[in-house]
Amino acid sequence: MxxxxxxxxxxxxxxxxxxxxxxxxxxxxxxxxxxxxxxxxxxxxxxxxxxxxxxxxxxxxxxxxxxxxxxxxxxxxxxxxxxxxxxxxxxxxxxxxxxxxxxxxxxxxxxxxxxxxxxxxxxxxxxxxxxxxxxxxxxxxELWQGAGSGDSLVFVTLGTGVGGGVVVGGKVIVGGKGSAGEIGHLTIEPDGRLCGCGRGGCLEMYASSRGVVLNYRDECEKSGAEPVELEHDAHALPIFDAARNGSPEAVAAVDRMGRALGQAMATIACVVDPAAFVIGGGMSPAFDLFGPALMDEYRKDVISACADTPIVVAELGNLAGMLGSAYHAANRAGLAVKVWQKS
Ligand SMILES: [Zn+2]
The missing domain is CATH 3.30.420.40 (ATPase, nucleotide binding domain)
Incomplete structure (x- = not known):
């Protein structure tokens, strides 16, 4: 009682x-x-x-x-x-x-x-x-308990590479060979920078932490400015700090990152039309820096029906993989978990 x-x-x-x-x-x-x-x-x-x-x-x-x-x-x-x-x-x-x-x-x-x-x-x-x-x-x-807002989303993870996950109808799209959602290898610059996958101009080469470093070094070379010190080829954090402090080369490097993402996501929207895009990974806290260029490019490139699709930062941090694998297991085992139960 x-x-x-x-x-x-x-x-x-x-x-x-x-x-x-x-x-x-x-x-x-x-x-x-x-x-x-x-x-x-x-x-x-x-x-x-x-x-x-x-x-x-x-x-x-x-x-x-x-x-x-x-x-x-x-x-x-x-x-x-x-x-x-x-x-x-x-x-x-x-x-x-x-x-x-x-x-x-x-x-x-x-x-x-x-x-x-x-x-x-x-x-x-x-x-x-x-x-x-x-x-x-x-x-x-993120779909189950995080930043998702429907039964579909495209997750973009920004780290030393660019990864992704496509969820439609509450289920992740694995694809015929397990390679669906490899959005880091969308071509955004034909004949552009050589990627680890062997092709040129992949999103990853402009929007990963390594990509941001390359963007920045290009800009410094163009302007003749002395680059800030970086500990390794994927050490993008000092570039975000420099962008916050108004370094034109760093601002341009981060802008290039945002535009590359916006361009790729506009392409994805034409195929998937997700309820939301969710940006995660180690560089997502810098969304305030690269987000405006991303949004601007996305809206320029995308079909009008998808222009207002929410683009939001992930909410679950380290828990996302654990929660998502649990959700995946429940789905596969036929248990009665529901999509979108966030209260
Ligand atoms: Zn590639």
Missing amino acids: ADTLADAMRATRAEVMGEAPAGQRDLLVGIDVGGTTVKVALVSQEGEVIANDAVRTESMKTPEEVAAAAQAIKAIADAAKAEGDRVAAVGLAVPGVVSPDDELLLSPNITLDLGALVEKLKDVFGVGVYPVNDANAAALG
Whole structure:
């Protein structure tokens, strides 16, 4: 019996949302594999992060390394569960191309035997384990509990590269070869700067942190200005600082970044017409600097029907990959999570 009106309202909400009390819940585990750490969250089917933690793992290649990682992940989930709670599905975000058959096709930044890790996690949890590309996972996380505002979005992640995730009807578009959403390799400058993919003029070469450094060095060369000191070829932070302080070369470099993004996103809008674009990744906090040029170029280039599509900054930070992989797992396991449950 509820003692107060507030208790009664909470009870009603729990009933409506289908929330079970601690100890009787079917929960999700969302895992986000990075270069040196594995982040793990225990998540309710309503998208609440019950607990999250991380383990250090340099490599998950040998059977011993894989087994140790799986046990460490299980220990985090067990510590956060109330007695009687069950794990219903496990999602696994990885930095690489995941094929429609859940195979890791390309993972340049990590030593990982994905097949072995999936099998080991199935063993220790006793439920389905569903891998997903990490940018796709972040897209799903933002759709479910973050900056999304409908059942579709295009997520753009700005780091040392440019990645993306395309979600339509609440499901991430993987594509025939697992390469859907590789928006960093949209050509924005025919015969432009040579990209790591072997072609010229990809978005990534103008709008990633490496791209911003290249934009800046070009501008300094043009004007003859002495560049600010950069620690490495992807060290864009001092350029954003210089842009804030009014350096014309830095302002032009950041403007070039914004325009490249606007151009690419206008192209994407013609194909996907998402409910929103969400900008995440390490450079997204500089949106106040590159956003105006991005918006200006986007509106110039896009079809009129999509001119007012919201372009917003991601809200979930590090949680996006964990929440999104949990959501992906729930979808794949046929659990009844709903798109867009943000209250
Ligand atoms: Zn490329």
